[in-house]
Amino acid sequence: MKLDYSKGCINFRDVGEYVNLIAQKEVLPEKRILRGGKLDYVNSLEEIGSPKTIINLQRGEEKVFPTTAKYHFPISNDYEKYNTKDKEVRKWLNQVIKVFENQQLDYPVFVHCASGKDRTGVVIAALLWVLQVPESIIVEEYLLSDGEINKDWIVSSLDGIKNSRNYFGRVDLDLVRNNILLV
Numbered sequence: 001m002k003l004d005y006s007k008g009c010i011n012f013r014d015v016g017e018y019v020n021l022i023a024q025k026e027v028l029p030e031k032r033i034l035r036g037g038k039l040d041y042v043n044s045l046e047e048i049g050s051p052k053t054i055i056n057l058q059r060g061e062e063k064v065f066p067t068t069a070k071y072h073f074p075i076s077n078d079y080e081k082y083n084t085k086d087k088e089v090r091k092w093l094n095q096v097i098k099v100f101e102n103q104q105l106d107y108p109v110f111v112h113c114a115s116g117k118d119r120t121g122v123v124i125a126a127l128l129w130v131l132q133v134p135e136s137i138i139v140e141e142y143l144l145s146d147g148e149i150n151k152d153w154i155v156s157s158l159d160g161i162k163n164s165r166n167y168f169g170r171v172d173l174d175l176v177r178n179n180i181l182l183v
Contacts (some may be wrong), residue, residue: 011116084160
């Protein structure tokens, strides 16, 4: 299916809200982690939950919103992002997840790539795994995306990070959890 990028931010959603809907109980705080595609057709940050921090996973630059903190973590298309066992993908994921150690990080945080499903899907799945969300809920959240997606891809990426303490060895996972979960 061809995605229409001209209708705002494709695949936009509040991760906490949708995880809670899938789980049918409160698992994550809402309005903390947002996800979606590129910002080219977004006119105002209010359209996408008023993020205070934007994490851009695209290789290219993005539309500038001056009131937000910005992080840019591009990764070459030479690497299959779903292959979390790949050394370069692991390094990339560690860099992104490490941002959430920052106790001064302004929320909500909007994580995005071009279509909000592949790079963003892997990062959000990894973040949810670190937050100890059950795998079945992580998979369901990923499958909400429009475009070419595959359950096996995200399950495979989760298999690569199963031992999160080892995988994210230089990231303080407890601090990440505390910061996002408001503990």
